[in-house]
Amino acid sequence: MIEMHDIWKTYADGTSALNGVSVKIDRNEFVYLVGPSGAGKSTFMKLIYREEIPTKGEIFVNGFNIGKLKQRKIPYVRRNIGVIFQDFRLLPKLTIYENVAFAMEAIEAPRKVIKKRTMEVLELVGLKHKHKSFPSQLSGGEQQRVSIARAIVNNPAVIVADEPTGNLDPDTSLDIMNLLEEINFRGTTIVMATHNKEIVNSMRKRVIAIEHGNIVRDEQRGEYGYEI
Amino acid sequence: MKFSTLTRHIREGFKSILRNGWMSFASITSIFISLLILGVFILLALNMNAMASQIESQVQIRVFLETDVAEDVVADLQKQVGNIPEVSKLIYVSKEEGLAQLRDRMGEDNSDWLEGYNNENNPLPITFTVEVFEPKLVKSVADQIHSIAGTYETSPVADVKYGQGIVETLFKVTDAIRNAGYIVVAALSITAVLLISNTIRMTIVARQREISIMKMVGATNSFIRWPFFVEGALIGVITSVLTTAIVLIGYDQIINAFQYELSFLTMQLLPVKEVMALTSLTMIILGSFIGIWGSVMSVRKYLKV
Numbered sequence: 001m002i003e004m005h006d007i008w009k010t011y012a013d014g015t016s017a018l019n020g021v022s023v024k025i026d027r028n029e030f031v032y033l034v035g036p037s038g039a040g041k042s043t044f045m046k047l048i049y050r051e052e053i054p055t056k057g058e059i060f061v062n063g064f065n066i067g068k069l070k071q072r073k074i075p076y077v078r079r080n081i082g083v084i085f086q087d088f089r090l091l092p093k094l095t096i097y098e099n100v101a102f103a104m105e106a107i108e109a110p111r112k113v114i115k116k117r118t119m120e121v122l123e124l125v126g127l128k129h130k131h132k133s134f135p136s137q138l139s140g141g142e143q144q145r146v147s148i149a150r151a152i153v154n155n156p157a158v159i160v161a162d163e164p165t166g167n168l169d170p171d172t173s174l175d176i177m178n179l180l181e182e183i184n185f186r187g188t189t190i191v192m193a194t195h196n197k198e199i200v201n202s203m204r205k206r207v208i209a210i211e212h213g214n215i216v217r218d219e220q221r222g223e224y225g226y227e228i
Numbered sequence: 229m230k231f232s233t234l235t236r237h238i239r240e241g242f243k244s245i246l247r248n249g250w251m252s253f254a255s256i257t258s259i260f261i262s263l264l265i266l267g268v269f270i271l272l273a274l275n276m277n278a279m280a281s282q283i284e285s286q287v288q289i290r291v292f293l294e295t296d297v298a299e300d301v302v303a304d305l306q307k308q309v310g311n312i313p314e315v316s317k318l319i320y321v322s323k324e325e326g327l328a329q330l331r332d333r334m335g336e337d338n339s340d341w342l343e344g345y346n347n348e349n350n351p352l353p354i355t356f357t358v359e360v361f362e363p364k365l366v367k368s369v370a371d372q373i374h375s376i377a378g379t380y381e382t383s384p385v386a387d388v389k390y391g392q393g394i395v396e397t398l399f400k401v402t403d404a405i406r407n408a409g410y411i412v413v414a415a416l417s418i419t420a421v422l423l424i425s426n427t428i429r430m431t432i433v434a435r436q437r438e439i440s441i442m443k444m445v446g447a448t449n450s451f452i453r454w455p456f457f458v459e460g461a462l463i464g465v466i467t468s469v470l471t472t473a474i475v476l477i478g479y480d481q482i483i484n485a486f487q488y489e490l491s492f493l494t495m496q497l498l499p500v501k502e503v504m505a506l507t508s509l510t511m512i513i514l515g516s517f518i519g520i521w522g523s524v525m526s527v528r529k530y531l532k533v
Contacts, residue, residue, distance in 0.1 A: 049444070072448075079446035089441045093247040106447035108233050150445060 082151025241458025273409030464519020
């Protein structure tokens with residue numbers, strides 16, 4: 001599903017974020033990405049959804065060579081990758097329904113299909129009753145559930161989540177994790193960067209640790225491994 | 229693009245205007261004010277232009293004949309002068325008419341000056357009042373009259389007058405008025421474009437984050453651009469039509485209110501139907517263009533995420 005071959009990433013200001021990373025993530029895996037701040041986790045994720053391109057090396061997502069992608073092809077590749085952020089990134093002037101439907105409108109799905117599928121995923125994340133609300137009227141946990149609904153509405157093969165529980169209290173974080181686990185159970189690959197020790201240690205998954213731009217640990221059913 | 233997607237974009241454009249209430253209000257206000265000022269100045273310029281033309285059209289050539297010209301020579305000269313292509317009108321003023329006109333002009337108080345003169349001892353010559361199609365040609369027409377007069381054995385023409393010296397100054401003034409009108413309107417148009425596109429740019433900068441989110445979920449550039457295009461066009465068209473209507477209705481009111489107060493002036497304001505086409509065309513085209521151009525240009529800047 002995701003393959004990185006000797007990936008190097010140096011930013012324009014000379015910061016080197018990744019130094020020769022190679023990794024293979026299979027279909028339907030759930031991977032935690034851990035490591036100190038500034039270790040390269042965010043760059044690792046940005047490379048997957050093509051917000052950045054590698055300085056050196058090749059990365060394949062879903063069979064596409066991400067680094068060699070033509071500008072005009074980017075939107076089509078992103079439609080197969082759902083992205084979830086710590087700060088939710090919902091469109092403030094659109095209702096909950098419209099925020100989720102937007103991702104389907106962008107792929108020019110028929111209106112009836114959009115309506116049916118959008119309500120379906122809103123029900124899945126438990127926010128069907130709030131579909132007419134605006135993001136500012138929702139709690140942080142609810143907003144994150146909306147952003148998850150938006151990420152999965154087009155049935156992407158991969159979900160990339162950059163500290164999805166970073167802004168949420170422990171109970172709400174657990175809700176979000178259960179939701180992600182359910183989505184993973186339905187067949188979606190999930191890569192999630194996190195600093196949440198409790199979650200990593202209680203919901204055991206594959207753990208990839210990154211430090212100074214290198215993978216220093218890669219364990220199935222691993223532990224968080226850092227003291228906070 | 230699918231038809232349903234197009235209707236979606238139009239729907240989203242409308243929705244966006246309503247949801248971004250204050251931002252839309254700012255754009256609409258800035259387009260409204262710029263176009264209002266522009267419209268007022270277009271009307272001013274058109275009227276000044278008309279007044280300048282009206283003043284110029286009053287420029288006439290007066291041809292004074294010698295007192296003792298034979299009737300057939302007068303008739304021949306009248307025909308020849310009347311045949312000059314630039315001449316639009318030639319009025320024959322007989323000695324009697326000339327005296328009557330002079331009495332009129334002198335008025336009651338000075339009528340004693342002309343006492344004792346009657347049709348028997350009328351000292352005035354026959355004159356032609358010549359009007360030309362293009363006021364600026366008076367000098368060349370006057371020269372032509374001189375040269376026609378020169379073809380006779382003895383010149384039947386005593387003098388040709390068109391306000392030499394004064395006319396040139398008059399044309400300079402009317403030209404200056406016209407040019408000032410054009411320059412002010414052009415400068416205001418440019419100011420309007422800059423002011424409005426700046427406002428629109430600000431409203432879109434505020435939505436930069438929205439655009440980057442849209443790209444993140446896999447929307448293509450054109451998919452993002454369309455609703456902004458619709459929004460800009462709607463704001464531009466609606467506001468400029470509204471402003472044009474207000475300007476023209478206001479102008480009509482002014483004409484009606486001052487119809488009698490201004491009648492002591494020989495000048496008349498142009499009627500609405502004469503200024504309507506040019507004013508509304510300029511304003512609506514400019515307004516719509518700015519609305520569309522402003523939004524398209526600003527979105528373009530943020531699409532390269």
